[in-house]
Each structure stands twice: as C-alpha cells, then as structure tokens.
Amino acid sequence: MPTYTIDPVTRIEGHAKITIELGDDGQVARARFHVTQFRGFEKLCEGRPFYEMPALMARICGICPVSHLIASSKACDAILAVAIPANGARLRRIVNLAQILQSHALSVFHLSSPDLLLGMDAPPETRHLFGVAAAAPEVARDGIRLRQIGQQIIELLGGRKIHPAWVVPGGVSSPLTEEKRDAILAMLPDGLAAVERSLDRFRGIFRAFPEEIASFANFPSLFVGLTDGQSKLEFYDGPLRIVGADGEVVASHLQPEDYPQYFSEVAEPDSFLKSAYYGKMGYPEGIYRVGPLARLNVVASCGTPRADHELGALRAFAGSPLLSSFHYHQARLIEMLHTIEKSEELLNDLDILNPHVRALAEPNCEEGIGISEAPRGTLLHHYKVDKNGLIRWANLIIATGQNNLAMNRGVEQVARYFVRHGQLTDGALNRIEAVIRSFDPCLSCSTHAIGAMPLDVELRSAGGELLDHRRR
Amino acid sequence: MLPVVIGIGNPLRQDDGLGWRAAGLLEAKLKTGAAAIHVCHQLTPEFAAKLANTSLAIFLDASVDQPPGETRQLQIQPDGQYTNSHHLTPQKLLSLTRDVYGAAPPAVLISGGVFETNLAAGLTEGAELCAARMAEMAASALARNAA
Numbered sequence: 001m002p003t004y005t006i007d008p009v010t011r012i013e014g015h016a017k018i019t020i021e022l023g024d025d026g027q028v029a030r031a032r033f034h035v036t037q038f039r040g041f042e043k044l045c046e047g048r049p050f051y052e053m054p055a056l057m058a059r060i061c062g063i064c065p066v067s068h069l070i071a072s073s074k075a076c077d078a079i080l081a082v083a084i085p086a087n088g089a090r091l092r093r094i095v096n097l098a099q100i101l102q103s104h105a106l107s108v109f110h111l112s113s114p115d116l117l118l119g120m121d122a123p124p125e126t127r128h129l130f131g132v133a134a135a136a137p138e139v140a141r142d143g144i145r146l147r148q149i150g151q152q153i154i155e156l157l158g159g160r161k162i163h164p165a166w167v168v169p170g171g172v173s174s175p176l177t178e179e180k181r182d183a184i185l186a187m188l189p190d191g192l193a194a195v196e197r198s199l200d201r202f203r204g205i206f207r208a209f210p211e212e213i214a215s216f217a218n219f220p221s222l223f224v225g226l227t228d229g230q231s232k233l234e235f236y237d238g239p240l241r242i243v244g245a246d247g248e249v250v251a252s253h254l255q256p257e258d259y260p261q262y263f264s265e266v267a268e269p270d271s272f273l274k275s276a277y278y279g280k281m282g283y284p285e286g287i288y289r290v291g292p293l294a295r296l297n298v299v300a301s302c303g304t305p306r307a308d309h310e311l312g313a314l315r316a317f318a319g320s321p322l323l324s325s326f327h328y329h330q331a332r333l334i335e336m337l338h339t340i341e342k343s344e345e346l347l348n349d350l351d352i353l354n355p356h357v358r359a360l361a362e363p364n365c366e367e368g369i370g371i372s373e374a375p376r377g378t379l380l381h382h383y384k385v386d387k388n389g390l391i392r393w394a395n396l397i398i399a400t401g402q403n404n405l406a407m408n409r410g411v412e413q414v415a416r417y418f419v420r421h422g423q424l425t426d427g428a429l430n431r432i433e434a435v436i437r438s439f440d441p442c443l444s445c446s447t448h449a450i451g452a453m454p455l456d457v458e459l460r461s462a463g464g465e466l467l468d469h470r471r472r
Numbered sequence: 473m474l475p476v477v478i479g480i481g482n483p484l485r486q487d488d489g490l491g492w493r494a495a496g497l498l499e500a501k502l503k504t505g506a507a508a509i510h511v512c513h514q515l516t517p518e519f520a521a522k523l524a525n526t527s528l529a530i531f532l533d534a535s536v537d538q539p540p541g542e543t544r545q546l547q548i549q550p551d552g553q554y555t556n557s558h559h560l561t562p563q564k565l566l567s568l569t570r571d572v573y574g575a576a577p578p579a580v581l582i583s584g585g586v587f588e589t590n591l592a593a594g595l596t597e598g599a600e601l602c603a604a605r606m607a608e609m610a611a612s613a614l615a616r617n618a619a
Contacts, residue, residue: 062513110517128553129517129568130553130567130568130571133568133571133572134571137571137572137573137574140517140568140571140572141521141572141573143517144517144518144520144521144572145521147517147518148518148521151518162513
C-alpha cells in the first residue's frame with residue numbers, strides 16, 4: 001500500500017507532517033496528521049509558585065499569549081477562591097477580544113487568504129501574502145490594519161503586544177485610563193469598516209469553493225464552546241455547552257470543574273499532539289470540534305447586531321449547525337466583527353474606569369481550573385498546588401488538541417477526494433494543507449512547543465515503500 | 473512624517489539584544505517626538521503600516537555575519553518576498569510596504585557584530601560599546617534626514 005508524507009505542513013503555527021497511505025487499488029486508504037514537536041510546559045512548571053503561572057504559561061505561544069494568560073489567571077483565581085472585581089473581569093474580556101481579533105486576522109489574511117484569493121491551484125511560489133499584496137493590496141491592507149488594531153489594544157492595556165503580564169491572579173494589575181480608553185475607542189470604527197469590507201469581499205469568494213466546502217472536514221461531530229448561559233456567544237466566562245451535529249444540545253451548563261467527567265484525552269504513538277474526545281461517547285466516537293465554527297454552532301446568536309446579521313446570512317447559505325470546516329474562515333470574520341462591537345460596548349460601560357480591578361488573597365484552595373475561549377477554541381488550564389502554593393501538577397487542554405481527531409478525519413476526507421490514481425498533485429497537496437489551515441492549529445500551544453510549520457508529505461505503498469515525498 | 477526606528481532582536485540572548493539597546497540609547501538622546509522608536513523580537517507585516525507614512529526607516533539589528541563589535545550602515549532597498557510568517561528581513565518588509573501601500577521609504581540598516589549569544593540578559597562589554605556607536609550612527613542619519 002503506497003503512503004504519501006507531507007512534511008512539513010506550511011502556513012500553520014508549529015511543526016507537523018501528514019502521511020497518506022494508498023490501498024492496492026491506488027485510492028487513499030488512510031491519512032494521518034502527525035505533530036512532530038514537543039516542549040512540555042506541564043512538566044517544567046512543577047515546583048513554581050502558582051502566581052508565576054500566568055506569565056510563565058503566556059510564553060507557550062507568541063500568537064495567543066493573552067489566551068493563556070486568561071485561562072491561567074482564572075485557574076489561579078480558583079486557587080485564591082476569590083470573585084474578581086467586575087471591572088477586572090470587564091478589562092480581561094476586552095484584552096481577550098483583542099487577542100481573538102489579531103489572531104483571526106493573522107489566520108484569515110496572512111495564512112489563508114492566498115488560497116482563497118489566488119486559488120488552491122495557484123503556484124506555491126506566488127501563493128503567499130506578497131501574492132495577495134500584488135493581486136489585491138486592499139485585502140492585505142485590511143489584514144494588516146485589523147491585526148495591528150488587535151495588537152495595539154493589547155499593548156495599550158497590557159503594556160506590550162506579546163507576552164503582556166497585565167492579567168494576574170485576582171484580576172488585572174492596573175485599571176484603564178481615560179486616555180487609553182479613548183485611544184482604543186478611536187480605532188474601532190476603522191476596524192469595523194475593515195471587517196465589513198472583508199465580509200463583503202469574501203462572501204462571494206467562499207461560495208466559489210463548492211468542492212472544498214463539501215470535502216474540508218465536512219462530517220457530523222459534536223461541537224463545544226462557552227456560552228453566556230443564555231445561548232449567546234461568549235469568550236471569557238460562562239458554562240460550556242456541547243451540541244450535536246443535528247443541533248440538539250447534548251450537555252449544557254457544564255462548569256470548569258466538570259471537565260474531567262466529560263472530556264478525556266488519548267496520546268497516540270505517531271504524534272506529540274494528544275487527542276481529546278467526549279468521554280461519554282468514547283474514543284474515537286466522541287470526536288468534537290472547538291473554535292469559531294463550534295462557537296457559532298453552540299449559540300443561538302452572537303448578541304451584537306452586525307455579527308448576528310452576518311451569522312444569519314451564513315446559516316441561510318450553509319445551514320445550522322455548520323458542518324464543513326471550510327466555514328471556519330467565515331466564522332472567524334463574523335467573530336472579528338463581534339469582537340469590535342463587543343469591545344465598544346464594554347468600553348462604553350460607565351464603570352470601565354473603576355480602579356478596583358484586582359482582588360488580593362492567599363491561596364485558599366489546592367486546585368484550580370480555568371476555562372476561556374482562545375482564538376482556536378476552548379482552552380483549559382488545571383493546576384494543583386501544595387500548601388505553600390507551589391505547583392504540584394498541571395494539565396492544559398488546548399484547542400488544537402481538541403480538534404485533533406477532526407483534523408485527522410478532515411485530512412483523510414480531503415485526501416480521498418483530491419488524491420486520485422495514486423498521484424499527489426500540487427493542488428491536492430495544497431488542499432490537504434488547507435484543510436488543516438482552516439482549523440488554524442497552533443502546535444506551539446498544543447504541544448507547548450516552538451517553531452515554524454513547514455509542510456512534508458510522504459506517499460508510501462502497502463508494503464511501506466516510499467513512492468513520493470514532497471517537502472516545502 | 474516622523475522617521476521610524478526599529479530595534480530588532482532578543483534581549484534574552486545576550487548580544488542579540490544590540491538592536492534593543494541601541495534603540496533605547498537613541499531614544500534617550502532624542503527630543504520627544506523626533507522619531508517613532510519601536511523594538512521587536514522579529515519584524516512582522518504590521519510594521520509595513522508604520523513604514524507607509526514615514527520619511528526614513530532605520531533598522532537596528534545584531535549581526536552574526538560581521539566581526540564582533542564592528543558596526544555597519546547600509547542603505548537598503550525593497551528586496552525579496554514575504555513567504556514565511558516567521559521570518560521577515562528589513563528588505564522584505566520594505567517590499568511588502570511598497571506592494572501594499574504603493575511606496576517604501578528610504579531606509580538604513582545599522583548592524584553590530586555580536587560577541588556572545590547565549591541564554592542570558594544583558595550585553596557583553598564589547599557589544600555595549602557597539603550599541604552606543606549604533607545609536608550615534610542612527611542619530612546622525614536622523615539629523616541628515618531632518619536637514
């Protein structure tokens with residue numbers, strides 16, 4: 001049976017490879033996505049004081065450090081056993097929304113727009129941001145501007161764009177000033193206009209990919225995400241909800257401490273990325289997806305008018321729940337719209353300049369779990385401390401790991417669709433990468449490792465013979 | 473249009489922090505508002521938006537390709553393409569600026585040769601002197617630009 005290996009996979013965050021095994025009939029029998037890097041933050045934090053964890057965990061990733069800051073700080077809030085001040089929570093929400101905005105802009109414009117604008121079959125040497133800049137500079141300008149706005153908000157709130165240490169156990173370390181509030185509010189109309197232009201521009205483009213919509217991880221699965229408790233989109237706090245492929249609620253009002261009852265992880269021998277599944281359905285039947293697509297599937301509405309209008313239009317086109325992972329791209333744009341609308345709403349809160357933003361306490365519990373929504377999906381930090389507050393044990397469940405089963409199934413689905421007669425064409429190769437890209441995996445986060453993510457694909461025979469190998 | 477200065481490097485890798493140190497020394501020399509000074513671990517596409525509206529771009533960076541302690545100043549032009557989200561040179565950033573915004577500003581790369589790049593904070597003694605010279609060179613370039 002021949003096997004193709006794609007190694008490394010490009011335009012994603014981290015290192016991975018893909019293997020495709022062909023059957024004796026020359027058709028794809030099996031395809032696997034392997035993550036080939038490892039760092040192990042869960043071990044290296046043992047023995048450190050719990051209050052160091054947010055700043056330490058933020059170092060896992062240069063793209064979404066704020067997400068780790070927030071989930072980690074929430075786990076530490078639980079160790080302190082404090083309710084953080086309302087304005088501290090409000091400010092955490094704003095910085096989390098800015099994180100989602102900048103990360104989604106990176107995914108949509110820098111990483112995926114070359115495929116979407118230039119075509120899946122465009123030559124690889126032109127299919128990158130420079131190619132987009134040449135073909136549609138206004139798209140590149142909007143992408144750069146949106147990422148810049150998200151990063152500037154993070155910098156204004158947290159003091160720096162990458163690895164800010166402003167979110168701390170008990171709240172945030174300093175209140176918002178009037179000057180900074182006004183500076184952030186002044187940027188938002190520009191961002192809103194850029195996202196709306198992008199939605200208008202991409203709406204027709206997305207519909208020009210019927211084969212990709214049909215084959216990019218388009219299958220029934222569960223979907224998991226936070227809600228506000230009232231069926232609206234939520235990124236910072238609130239109960240988890242699990243929804244099935246038919247839209248029916250499978251479980252609702254799940255609290256962070258419930259997660260071990262509902263979710264399990266399995267380590268597979270060919271990857272450093274663990275796979276999470278819904279424990280009650282077992283492995284691998286408990287496959288579920290998280291992230292923008294899942295978040296929109298677990299709620300009735302976004303809760304902000306412009307984003308709700310766009311969500312309605314997407315559901316009218318693609319149905320509900322959204323089953324094809326190709327729709328992750330449009331879901332990201334809708335979430336970007338929501339982050340700007342929601343940020344404006346929060347910044348206009350009359351209490352937003354309240355200086356009481358942090359609760360101080362000593363450790364009161366020996367265990368804490370924090371859950372929030374990161375750009376790529378639900379993020380969980382779970383710590384156990386000794387009586388002195390030193391970390392005894394830590395577990396992180398990262399969005400990319402939760403999507404691992406779906407990514408693997410997606411790779412296989414795309415390979416079966418586009419790899420024909422044992423031939424690995426450039427177009428097929430790129431689509432196999434693109435389905436992974438639609439999930440926007442962050443392997444630096446999910447294996448807690450560092451590095452760029454190039455693509456490597458191997459094609460092997462039934463006997464293990466290497467038939468083809470593409471690397472770029 | 474305010475000149476833009478970008479110090480590049482990792483200050484936790486000893487002399488790789490040359491760009492950051494030089495940017496800090498330059499900032500201390502300049503009058504407030506004389507230039508927009510930034511530091512970063514690596515260049516990102518967002519810097520293109522800053523370069524689109526500037527009269528001069530100055531990049532301050534450490535170099536492993538020149539003798540330790542040696543400083544160099546080069547006029548640089550747009551060159552190369554951005555194909556990797558994890559690596560963007562000053563020349564590629566200028567290309568991106570030109571392609572997206574229509575024009576790239578005049579630009580100078582001031583580099584200093586490193587002595588050590590181990591995992592540690594702070595420059596070596598030789599690199600400290602090198603950073604001071606880089607800051608002087610940047611100040612001179614800004615003065616010429618202002619004139």
